[in-house]
Amino acid sequence: MPLDHKRLNGPEESVPYELFLRHKQETVEIKTLDEVTKDSDISREHPKIYLKTGTVSQAKGSAYIEIGETKIIVTVFDPKEIPNKQDYSLKGEISCEFKYAPFSCTKRRLHQQDNEEKRNSLIMKKALESAVCLHEIPNFQVAIHSLVLQNDGSALSGAIIAAGVALAEAGVPMFDIITSMTLEICRSNEIDSLRKMTGQIQVAGEKSHYGTIIISKLHANEQICQVHQTGFIPGDQLKNYITVLSKSCDSIAAIVKKCLLKEVVNHIK
Amino acid sequence: MAEEFKSLHPLKYYRDYYSHDIRPDGREFTDFRPVIVNVDSIKTANGSAVVKIGRTTVICGVKAELCKPKPDLPRQGFLLPNLELPALCSSKFKSGPPSHEAQALTQLIADIIENSKCINLEDLCILTDKLAWVLYADLICLDYDGSLVDACMIALISCLKSVKLPEIDYDPALDIKQVNIENMRPLKVHFTPVATTFAVFDDKIILADPVIEEENLCTGVLTIVVSGDELCCVHKPGGSPLSEEELMDCIEKSKKRAKSIKKLIDKAVREENK
Numbered sequence: 001m002p003l004d005h006k007r008l009n010g011p012e013e014s015v016p017y018e019l020f021l022r023h024k025q026e027t028v029e030i031k032t033l034d035e036v037t038k039d040s041d042i043s044r045e046h047p048k049i050y051l052k053t054g055t056v057s058q059a060k061g062s063a064y065i066e067i068g069e070t071k072i073i074v075t076v077f078d079p080k081e082i083p084n085k086q087d088y089s090l091k092g093e094i095s096c097e098f099k100y101a102p103f104s105c106t107k108r109r110l111h112q113q114d115n116e117e118k119r120n121s122l123i124m125k126k127a128l129e130s131a132v133c134l135h136e137i138p139n140f141q142v143a144i145h146s147l148v149l150q151n152d153g154s155a156l157s158g159a160i161i162a163a164g165v166a167l168a169e170a171g172v173p174m175f176d177i178i179t180s181m182t183l184e185i186c187r188s189n190e191i192d193s194l195r196k197m198t199g200q201i202q203v204a205g206e207k208s209h210y211g212t213i214i215i216s217k218l219h220a221n222e223q224i225c226q227v228h229q230t231g232f233i234p235g236d237q238l239k240n241y242i243t244v245l246s247k248s249c250d251s252i253a254a255i256v257k258k259c260l261l262k263e264v265v266n267h268i269k
Numbered sequence: 270m271a272e273e274f275k276s277l278h279p280l281k282y283y284r285d286y287y288s289h290d291i292r293p294d295g296r297e298f299t300d301f302r303p304v305i306v307n308v309d310s311i312k313t314a315n316g317s318a319v320v321k322i323g324r325t326t327v328i329c330g331v332k333a334e335l336c337k338p339k340p341d342l343p344r345q346g347f348l349l350p351n352l353e354l355p356a357l358c359s360s361k362f363k364s365g366p367p368s369h370e371a372q373a374l375t376q377l378i379a380d381i382i383e384n385s386k387c388i389n390l391e392d393l394c395i396l397t398d399k400l401a402w403v404l405y406a407d408l409i410c411l412d413y414d415g416s417l418v419d420a421c422m423i424a425l426i427s428c429l430k431s432v433k434l435p436e437i438d439y440d441p442a443l444d445i446k447q448v449n450i451e452n453m454r455p456l457k458v459h460f461t462p463v464a465t466t467f468a469v470f471d472d473k474i475i476l477a478d479p480v481i482e483e484e485n486l487c488t489g490v491l492t493i494v495v496s497g498d499e500l501c502c503v504h505k506p507g508g509s510p511l512s513e514e515e516l517m518d519c520i521e522k523s524k525k526r527a528k529s530i531k532k533l534i535d536k537a538v539r540e541e542n543k
Contacts, residue, residue, distance in 0.1 A: 014336035020446040057324040058359040075357040102407040103314035103330030145357035
């Protein structure tokens, strides 16, 4: 990798000490989808969430979210003219930046945006485009920046929820409240090498099925505006997983509404 | 009405306040904003701290990794404080490579840490010329509302005080490393350098702990770093000239503040370790 002259550089090579651990970590237990649906009220099946608006004073709108142990901060700035554009466009644009802080994951992240972060920026942009009234801000661009301070699952979903709240606080015209959730299907034959993630729903897959599903939902008309799936799961199972995610999105929507209401009440005072 | 006046004639707005010996946020010229320190809130880092001075917010996280020491300094480990000013902290910054300001401040902070000798780099060496710790201390500004160096220094020092490193058994003959995670030892931080920023307004008024608008409008900024009773860095990048008495007065004030900040940091770290 070329040397980054704009930062302080250490040794050329360094390795995380976790590679040389003497003891193996203890195993975790993960339920299958049937167990999850059977023994609990499915609508409550989502991690604990804390949501707060107005955390960054310099920004037009901002939000801080904690999902389980995942911590994310999102800011939205005033719309400005789309840079490097010759002709007039009837629709506005949003630009998203998704970034992990170097210390946010178990493995240290680099300062430059890597491919995963770029992919997440793009998913976030697509999800939010369906919630913002782009025709109301012609020829303008709204910049959304998100920074993951600690990642314990659902980082992308958290960023989408927080961005929705931050956009609302910034006064950007929107169609609807947007929520999002991540579900991870763990390989059942590798269950001892798994790490419990507090931020996302985890279920054990049947046979060797595995993968991650992220959905975003708009609530007024019960529309799912974005689905992202990776891994290997049979098609008929996908529907069940999406039902679980959709229900947990519904309960998150209640939290988002409460948070926005609080913001409005504070504003009137 | 005041809001409109502030955005149309910012300089006059501030001058009017100052002529009545008060600042727009209700502080007197020499008052500091309240400081909040929160230690060890990021569990994925080896040590972390969030610091708020008024509305200025800085987060610092340390990730420790293993490496081979440099051939010219075989007994030393590494401590790399990098400051990031991301686009999310202020509309002034763009995303992409670090701005000039971020680079200049990174160097300033690295110099302060090196000069104050608060970390003995030899403590970070595990085996001479073979194995050492590298501490990546990443400072990220989350809200840019003035006196950034002050917040960065408090965040970095509280973060370093909360760092715990595991014990390592290293067999150089076979090159086998074993990490004993149950035996975590805190890093020794020998001194507590505390930075205090002042702004000079209209060549005569000295404002302690300026907010971002004051920093932008003032004619000079002065940052003094003291560690205990000793002066460790005075950074005054041009601007209005100051008389000797004024400078000494600022240094006295920084010393007084450093004492209370040191108490605050120690208390925050102690509470967390309980």
